[in-house]
Amino acid sequence: MRIDKDKCAGCGQCIEFCTLGNISSRRRNPKNSKLYYEIDEDDCVDCGVCLRAAVCSADALFMPNYEWPRTIRSAFSDPTVEHRETKVAGRGTEEIKTNEITGRIKRGFVGISCEMGRPSVGARFSDIEKVATALASLGVEFESNNPCTRLMADPKTGIFKDEVKNETVLSAIIEMLVPLEKMAEVLETIRGIASQVDCVFSVDLITVLDEDNSIPTLPILRSLNWPVLPNGKMNTGLGRPLAKEV
Ligand code: SF4
Ligand code: SF4
Structure with a gap:
């Protein structure tokens, strides 16, 4: 996203709509106090929130005609933009919320996502x-129908294409399927790498209840001292299963 310096009226109305606090003022001239506003384009994720807020009466905010690989910023960050390159919508797959329909994650496995x-x-x-x-060094299988993959x-190897490594997005989800017996190793690896990344991320676990309605991941989490909170999203199985074992 960019602000046309010549059009900007310096009102500052767009600042509070930036999801990353990425809009700041500049003096037009060192000798006077007239301001214009600027977007740090290197850090901007092209989410479009500032533009959609429609607060700029000067029509100064605009999305330049960016080319690949810059285009992946809006594809991951703006839900109104399609993924032209990856052909998979959103910032990850909808698998987390639709396993009762797809049945991809079966008993004995856990779906693990890192929401970066x-x-x-x-x-x-x-x-x-x-x-x-x-995670790739542990031999995990990344979900193929996922824009990150x-x-x-x-x-x-989990190595990304060179040209996308410096691109930044609001959020992107790495997703993998892991046998239950490997879950502890994967979670401990995630815990170990967390301090080495310059962003926040959360971890999701998707599993199928056992025959007796117990949650197979709970004992593993407790043995690792991972906090387990009672709040969360829960699918109530309103979808129609495609697979037998769901
Ligand atoms: S596109 Fe998003 S990140 Fe960029 S300036 Fe606008 S609100 Fe901020
Ligand atoms: S809302 Fe428009 S005119 Fe006001 S600071 Fe932002 S870009 Fe400039």
């Missing part, structure tokens, strides 16, 4: 790669 970045922080692919490569040069 968040509003006010964002995430660069160089940081996303640090987590992905650490599609940007990897090699999903077996």
